[in-house]
Amino acid sequence: MSGCDTEWLEAHGALPALHERKSSTYGTDGDRFANFTAVARITGSPVERYALERLLEKTIRALNMIDAGAANDVGEYPDLASLALVCEALRLKRIHERGLLPLDEPLP
Numbered sequence: 001m002s003g004c005d006t007e008w009l010e011a012h013g014a015l016p017a018l019h020e021r022k023s024s025t026y027g028t029d030g031d032r033f034a035n036f037t038a039v040a041r042i043t044g045s046p047v048e049r050y051a052l053e054r055l056l057e058k059t060i061r062a063l064n065m066i067d068a069g070a071a072n073d074v075g076e077y078p079d080l081a082s083l084a085l086v087c088e089a090l091r092l093k094r095i096h097e098r099g100l101l102p103l104d105e106p107l108p
Contacts, residue, residue: 011077011078011081012081014078015078015081015082015085018078018079018082019032019082019085022082033047033086033089033090035050036048036050036051036086036090047090047094048086048087048090048091051083051086051087051090052083052087054083055080055083055084055087058076058079058080058083059076059080061076062074062076062077062080
C-alpha cells in the first residue's frame with residue numbers, strides 16, 4: 001500500500017489485536033459483539049446505536065483531554081477507530097442476515 005501514510009498503516013495494523021482483546025471480554029465466541037446485541041435487545045434500539053454512544057463518550061473524553069493541554073496523552077483513538085468499524089460490521093451483519101446483499105458481493 002504505497003499510497004498510504006506510514007503512521008496510518010501502523011495505527012490500522014493495531015486494530016485486529018485490539019478487536020480480539022476487547023471482544024474476548026465484551027463478547028463471546030459465538031457473538032463477538034454480545035455487549036452491543038444485549039444492549040440493543042434491552043433497549044429496542046438498532047444494534048449499532050450503543051456503539052455510536054460509546055464512540056461519542058470516547059470522543060468527548062479525547063476532546064476534554066485536548067482542551068486541557070494533554071493531547072499527547074489521548075489514548076482513545078484506537079478505540080474510536082475500532083468502534084466505527086464495529087458499527088459498520090454490525091450494519092453489514094444485518095444486511096447479510098436479511099439476505100439483502102450476498103457476502104461476497106462488494107458494497108455499492
